[in-house]
Amino acid sequence: MIRCIRHVSAVGLLLLVALLANASRVQVLNSEEYGANPANRRHALAHWAQPRGDIYAGGVRLTGSVDTGEGLRYERTYEQGALYAPVTGFASQSYGTTMLEDTEDASLSGRDPRLAPLPLWGELTRSPQPGAQVHTTIEPRLQEAGYAGLRGRKGAVVALDPATGRILALVSAPGYDPRELAGNSPKVRAAWQRLLADPDQPLLNRATRQTYPPGSTFKVVTAAAALSSGVVEDIDAPTVSPSPYNLVGTRTLLRNESAGCADAPLHTAFVVSCNTVFAKLGASVGTEEMARTAAAFGFDDEGLRIPAPVLPSHFGSRMDAAQVALSAIGQFDTRATPLQMASVAATVANGGIRMRPYLVDRIADRSGETVTQTRPEALGGPVVDGYTAQRLQEMMADTVRVGTGRRAAVPGALVGGKTGTAQHGVDNSRKPYAWFVSWAKAPDDRVARVAVAVVVEDAEARRSDISGGGSAAPIARAVMKAALADGEGEPGRDRR
Template sequence: MTPYIRKAAALCAVLLLALLVNVTRVQVFQSRSYDDNPANRRGAIARYGQPRGDIVVGGRAVTGSEDTREQLRYERTYTNGPLYAPVTGFASQLYGTTFLEHTEDDILSGADPMLAPLPLWNDVTRTLNPGGKVVTTLNAAAQQAAYKGLGSRKGAVAAIEPATGKILALVSTPSYDPAELSGTDSAVKQAWARLNGDTNKPMLNRAIRQTYPPGSTFKVVTAAAALDAGVVTDLDAPTRSPDPYRLPGTRTLLTNEFDDCKDASLRYAFEWSCNTVFAKLGVDVGLDGMARTAANFGFNNRKLKIPFSVAPSNFDTKLDNAQLALSSIGQFDTRATPLQMAMISAAVAGGGSVKAPYLVERTTTKGGGTVSTTGSSTLHEAMSPSTSMRLRELMTDVVEEGTGARAAIRGATVGGKSGTAQHGIDNSGMPYAWFISWAQADDAMEPAVAVAVVVEDAAARRGAISGGGDAGPIAKAVMEAVLGF
């Protein structure tokens, strides 16, 4: 019987070894495929089985978690949900995540291995760490001022710290409450259908995902190109610009809203937004120079993230001279996000460099230990320092003497540029009201904030809509909030 026992023992050993090999294959090498299988509910149960980490603004959490005692136990809650929705996005058991809730999901859910107390801890224990925190760069007062300023109108505001690229405000209206999408009951499905069916598009983040014709605010770019190219060397010299200006190769005449634009100096043309002067300057600079300058300010950048993606702003690189003339005054196919226009204003205020905008200051463990930080970086040198100084002078003139008077702040130097952008078939749409600006307190060494505001449906008669009148006061309120005035 001994040989039979030995053979049986050997067979058992082989079977045990095969079992161990198969267990190793399933639990180690194929574990990820089972974890990611949609039919596997254990991941979702574990994911929502603990409170989600918080998103923090100004030292206070603007998110939370509510214990429902259900299978997917913790639901996301939001403080001032509509105010911060363009930043937080939503975290929904049914519809996934967006914006910071999406890009920082590993930190917030506890899945990031950097939250673990020891290397490979999560792989060994197969558990999640307590959710970490995402500390934003937002200025709570500026965010509130922007949201209040827009009120019930469609529009967006973006504000940046010029020296660093920190995003201080990011607002889009109309907005929505992300808490409506937390949970799994029928009310969540109804809210999803209602929000997606709303013609006002409350879930569209107009500050970073909607592009608009920037109108006369784009003249900052054209002025920078003309100054850097040497097309203009003296701010007060005549520009030899006709009024009206015949678009090259066409019979179309371009006119102005204000008088005395014929042969106007760059200073006067900038202050009173003479279309004819800037259209001709764009043609004089040429397509290559205009396209290069626009790109250096951030146009046509399809990789910008803050950390979630930003829709690329557009300046066409294949244009005839008539199209280039219109593009140089922010019309034709030139389009920009409010964030892009804030970057332009920040570059003027910041000495000519375009800083990479960012929204996350740092991420931490639940206890506050730092996991990662975001540092300032430069995307491009948009113009020479001397050109930026002259543009600061021109933008200051707009506020002190021109169309941006309603953005003036006592105790601070403010630079601005207003714009009214035509759109629609034959320009039949209600014009968009734009205002971009920057502000420096009289006792400060450098500008503290750069702002861009767009209002889609300004509350005025079509002919009375203006960037300085409709968007300027909103920009002023945001700048005052940052300056602490």
Template structure:
């Protein structure tokens, strides 16, 4: 009898060991495979079983969560959804996440193990913690001023703080309400199809993910290259530039919208945006130095994230002399996002230094305890400090008495540059109206904001002045909002 009891005990121990081994195999070694299996809905149910953390602007949530009482219980809601869509993106139960909702999903959904009071224990238990919050760098007044300024027109605005790289506004129009994609009902699919088939592309983030020919706003870069290279040593000296200017090696002549560009000084050419002067300067500077300056500003970079990816702005380095002349005035293959051109204006305002832009100030737990902060941003010297001082003067002239007077703010120092970018086959498209600028308040020790505005469907028949007529008032409103606090 005793022998049978021992035999049964050993068998029970072996069965227990086998059970433990199998449980370990399933719960440890194969857990990820089961979690990722499309047939396993537990993770999805858990993901939407609690409210999502919020995205904050100026300390105020611009997102929320709605209890539907369904199996996928909580759906995402948005306050002023179209206003902030280029920042938040969407969080959909069907179509996933985009933009900040995507890059910060671990914190917002509660999946980030750092949200646990004891992170190592959280890894072992695989428990889902309450979603954390994402605090943005946005200035609510600047964001709203940019959105309202664009109105019903197609375009984008980007604004940054020159000294830090903090993004103060990021607007793209036409926009959409991300809440239309939040749930999982039939209306969500209809909204998705409608938004993707809309020829106006409301889900396109034009401020950070669409590149345009920058037109004459690129002359800021060309002027910086010419001054740094010593091609121009006196901004008031005649440049020996003909009007019209025949592009090297071709029979094509470049003309100007403005009068008095023949042999104009750099100061006058910048103030009235003389194409002929800057095209010839670009050729004199050479592709190597002009490309190097453009790259120092951020062109041809491929890794910019804010934290979501930004489309690279480009300056073609494989050009002949005629193409280089056009590139120097922001045409040919030169392409830039509004965010990149805001960085160009910010570098002028910041003594020639470029700060990498960023959109997230910090992430926090639900109780407000900080998880992570942006920290100091890398600095890149785009031009000599003395060159930046000269360019500040030139940009101030544009606003004081040149093509950018519509950007002037009483009591503040404002610098700017207008632009009209040709595009389409044979330049047949309606030109894009551009304006880049920076502003410093009367009591500020340094410029507080740099802005870039592009309007795609502006009334741009008047060449360079259209940038001042269509885009400059929008930039002024954004700058006023920031300077006003």
């Protein structure tokens, strides 16, 4: 009898060891495989088991959570619909997360270890902390001005604080209402399919994830390269620039939309937007120096995040003289996001210092106590020296005062800008893109308060844009007016 008990005990022990070994295999060796299995709903159930933290702009709450009483208990809500969709993105129980809902998911869901009252608290309690507050850099008044300006049209608006890199407005149109994608009902699936099938691509964030030929707005970069390289020493001295200009090595004649461009000084050519002068300058500066200057302004930067990744803008480094001439006027293969062109204007306004753009000002716990704060950061050394920056500011200011950008003028403020009309499509058959980049400062400001880039797709950007009567400049003007009327700017910041 005792021997039988021993045998049974030994078998039982072997079975227990086998059970423990199998449990260890499932929980340790194969945990990632089972965790990633689409049939495993534990992560989803845990993820939506408590309200998410909220996203704010200017102290205004942009998001919320509602208790559905279902397995995926808390569903995301959005207070402003499409207005802030390019900022918040969406958090969907069916289709995942985008923009800040994605990059700040650990904080919003309470999984960020910085939210724990004690180190390793989450690991010990096996429970997340309440979701954090994500406070953005967006100024509601500027966001609303850009959104209203683009209503009914395709395009984007970006506004930056030149001195810090804070993103003050981030608008993309047409947009979508993230409330339509929050849950997991058949209506959500129908909305998703409708948005994907829409040829206007409302889910595309045109401000950061779409590049366009920048047209004549790129002449800001070309002027900087010409001055920095010494090709131009005096902005008021005549240039040897025939009109029309024969692109080197080709039979193609480049012409102007404006009169008086033959041998025009850089200053005049900038103000009235002479293609021939800038194309010849691009060829004279050369591909290597043009590419270096473009890179210093942020082109071809594949690592920029705001914190969501930004699609790189492109200039290129292998071009012949004719190609670099076209690139110098923002055509050929030159491509830029609206964020990139806003950064170009901001860099000029900031005396040649390029600041890293950022969208998250601070993260706070549910009581409002700051957990982490973003600090402004300069991206390398000066893009251009102070003298060159002043000459660029002077030319941009005269463009608004007497040139092609007059419709961007704001009474009582100093405004600098540059218009752009970018051709596209086969044989330039489609309606051109209308661009405007600018900055504005109040009389007592030492540094410009805001820099803005606007692009309008398929605009009626014919000669009216060249004369300053186009689609983009009035939108930029509205955003700049909102910035100049919005108090004294960032608390504690000395602009004088």
